[in-house]
Amino acid sequence: MSREMLTQTGEYALRALVYMARKGNGAYCGVKEIAQETGVPANYLAKILQQLARAKVLESQKGFGGGFKVARRLDKVTLFDIIDPLERIEKFKQCVLGQRLCNDAVACPLHHTWKAISGQYLGSLRSTTLQDIADFRSVADRIEHPEDAAQAP
Amino acid sequence: MSREMLTQTGEYALRALVYMARKGNGAYCGVKEIAQETGVPANYLAKILQQLARAKVLESQKGFGGGFKVARRLDKVTLFDIIDPLERIEKFKQCVLGQRLCNDAVACPLHHTWKAISGQYLGSLRSTTLQDIADFRSVADRIEHPEDAAQAP
DNA sequence: AACCAATCGGACAATTTTATCTTATTGTAT
């Protein structure tokens, strides 16, 4: 059993959702458009987005003008919400050395190290929202468009 | 391209090396013995240990009484040394969102989050040695054998 | 009502990872 931080599938999902979040308007996004813009294989992306729709992270709409859109407010969707339905994140809770018994009291030699690492990983996933990402401007961006940065609250 | 913290292969390697480190004596360990004790498939383990021997982390000895042993002092072998030959760890340096350009100045929305996460991961791998692990006693151990713990320096 | 765009879902194909098996070779001990 492997401990992926991010499978290919998870990365594709992030790319797509980040694209959708940054696009901003509440309209449905077609799979083709997202695939085009993010470089993700369209058919595979469709499957991934369908899974996220089943997990209530996205809403899908069939028919003309249909597609996918984020189902909740952007600040209510964490990276964890996106990745969890696609990968078995519980795998991080299992003992790295495969010991049957491994917890804070009876620990394998790597238990604490591993707990710290995976804790930070999962913590970051849970505390970062699509809103954070949509708002993000890189240093270069801020230099080019200084008026957009550091606005009053 | 997926970002594994630890593939099955990597986990097997850790289990085996931790077993060897904790066994302690400088003798060669047979693959069968290690496989038995760690629950790793013997033939597959052989392949993994051979890779680590090629990477100079282990030494192998053929013939009667042969097997594998750690090639350096335990405090000179980090977890990174063990995992690096088996997985492509550079994958952590690549942009999570697949952007061609992504660095501290021109960053993708996840660059900093990801850099922190992977930084802690790689840091832990580089700073934890087999010696640390061989020395490790769990809380329960220390209660059972208090004389072994907290000895004078 | 008929049409059309787009998802849905299942089947299938390719690739990568993991695992096994078999044979050859090496090196030590008797």
Add this chain to the structure above:
DNA sequence: ATACAATAAGATAAAATTGTCCGATTGGTT
């Protein structure tokens, strides 16, 4: 020298992951 224990190495198989294709279905538009 011979036997034996154990690695080395290559071929192959199984499983999981990733990717493709296609027909069915849905739902809005004209």
